Amino acid sequence: MYAVRLFCTRHARAFESVYKGLEKVFLSLHPLLKGIGYNRLERPVAMIEQMSKGFLFDCKMCGQCVLSSAGMSCPMNCPKNIRNGPCGGVRDGGFCEVRPEMRCVWVEAWNGAKTMQNGLERIRVVQPPVNRELKGSSSWLRIIREKGAMKEASKRQLDPAKSELAQAFAKARKLEPAAVPLAKEPVAALAEQAVKEQTSVHSTQETTSQ
C-alpha cells in the first residue's frame, strides 16, 4: 500500500535494525533450514514474504531483495525498474516521471538511506540487473542460503556460470548476495515460467529419445 510504503522509508532506520536482527536469527538457523530442505520451504516462506513485504513495501517479489541498499524503498515500484536510481526525469517536488501522482521511488530511497546507519554506504553500491528467472521466489531464503554458503565456503555448492556477474558486481555480491546469487537454486525457487520451459524441454527431449 502506497501510504504504508512511504511510512516505511520515513522509518527506514527502524526497519534497518529489524532486518539486521532477523537476519542474524535466520542465519543461525541455516543448518536447520538446510536439514528441512530449502526446496520444501520455498513455497510457504515465499507466501509469508509476499504477504508481509507486499503490505509494507509494495514488494513485487523479484526474488533479489535490495531494500537495505535502497533506503527501504522497493526499486521494483519504479516504473522503469531502475535498480540504481533516480533517473533524470524526476518531476518538481520529487514526483515520478511516468506516474506523476506517485513520489519517485529513488528520491524516497536516498532520503531513507540518509537516516539509516549503513544506508548511504549501501545505496552507493552498483547493483546488477535483475535475474528475471527468480521472480516470485523467496529473497529471505536466498539471503540465508547465500550467506550460509559464504560462511561454509563450500565452493562446490556455487554455480561457476554466475561467477562473472559476481565479479563484475563484486561489491553488490558482498553486501547484497541475494542480488548476485551464486548458490545452487532449489527447483521451487525458479520462476514458474522458467520451470515450465525447463520441463517442456525435458519432455521433448524424452519424447525425441524415445
Add this chain to the structure above:
Amino acid sequence: MIKVQQPEPYDPLSQVPLVPPPGHYSASKLERVLRKGLFAVTAELNPPDSADPRDVLKAAEPLVEVADAINATDASGANCHMSSMAICSLLSRAGQGSVFQISCRDRNRIAIQGDVLGVAALGVGNVLCLSGDGVGVGDQPGAKAVFDFDAISLLRTLKTMRNEGVFLSGRKLTTPPNIFLGAAANPCIQPLEWRAERLAKKVTAGADFIQTNYIFDVDVFEKFMETLRKEGLHKKVFILAGVGPLASAKAARWMRTNVPGIHIPDRVVDRLEKADNPGEEGKKLCIELVRQMRQIEGVAGVHIMAYRREHMVNEIIEASGVLADRQ
C-alpha cells in the same frame, strides 16, 4: 572558418579494427581531444524519419565542422526514428566520429551486448548509456517498456566487456569492443541533493565521460560542479555540459512541460519573451552559456542539443570562441 582535422573515412571491411592510441580506450577523436586537455564539443543529430542515408549526412552537415563527435539519439522521448546504430555506421563511413546512444527502454541485455560489439566493429568509438524516457511520452505509448538494464548496470556491463573481454554471462569475446564509455547527468533536476551522488555512482560503474542534459540554470550547475570538485570527481570523468538554442518563449514553455527532465528558469523564458527576435536571442543566450561553461573549473567541453536548429550549431561554437585553441 575554423579548421578542424577530420579523421579518414572508415571502411570496416577493408581495414583492421581501429586501434586505440596508448593510454586510450578507443580510437575515437572525442577521447583523444579530451585526454589532450582541449575543450571538446559534441553535438546531437536530429535523426530522420526516413530510410534515405543522404538524410543522415544532410542532418550531420551543420555539425561536422565543430563537433568532435556527433550523438545519434536512440528514439529520444520514446519517439520512433532511424536507429542510432545505423546513423553511427553511416557517420563512420563518412569519416565522422559518433556517439552511439543506448536507451535501456527498448532492448534487453541480449540485444544490447550484441549491438555494442556491432557498433565497435563498424568503427564507432563512443557509447552513451541511458536509462531512457518512459514509453508514455512518445508517439507509441502502447509499446512494451523493456528496462532490463538501467544506465548504471549497463555501464558496468560494457566496462566488463571492454576490460575483461567477457559477456555478462562469462562467455569470452575473441575481440573486446574498444569503446569510450559515456553516461548522462541531469544536474538541474530534482533531487538536487543527490544528483552528484548519482554521477559518482556512474563513475564507479565505468563512465569515462558525462554529457549533461540541458543546463539553463547556471547557478544550480555551478553548485553541482562545486560538489563534484570537492569529491575530486572532475578529475575522474570528463564532463560535457549540455546547452542548446531555444527558439522562443513558447517553445521553452512547451519543452519544460512536455519533455521529461528539462528545467528552464522563468528568467530565461522572460528574456525570450521580451526579445524582439526570440530566435536570435535564443542563439545569443546559447553562445553566452557556452562561454560560461568554458569558465567553470572541471567542465571539459559542451554538448550542443539544437533540436530543429542544427543550422545554428556552427555559428554558436564559432562565435563562442571555445575552439580557438585548436589552431
